[in-house]
Amino acid sequence: METSVLAQLLAQAEDARGDLTTLRAIVEEAGELGATRALTRLGLADDGAERDVAELRELLRAWRDAKRSAWKAAVGWVVRLMSVLLLAGLAVKLGFGDWVK
Secondary structure: OHHHHHHHHHHHHHHOOOOHHHHHHHHHHHHHHHHHHHHHHOOOOOOOHHHHHHHHHHHHHHHHHHHHHHHHHHHHHHHHHHHHHHHHHHHHHOOOHHHHO
């Protein structure tokens, strides 16, 4: 939608005898300025920002891997516990509890 509005504005400016090259340059500069302001507000305008973002992505990836591993371990332990309880129940039901006494 934004692209179509921009295209309409550029077409209107061209019809009004505006220099299309100049208008495109203005739009490009405005985009650069907006991107720079946004990065500055986020604290990502310095030279080390690329490295910082890469480290944050690596940390997030490690966190997700750890979370996934924790869930797998928890599910594994629950399955083992349920298996033990099932086997103990079967042993009691089949009379193997008397052997222990």
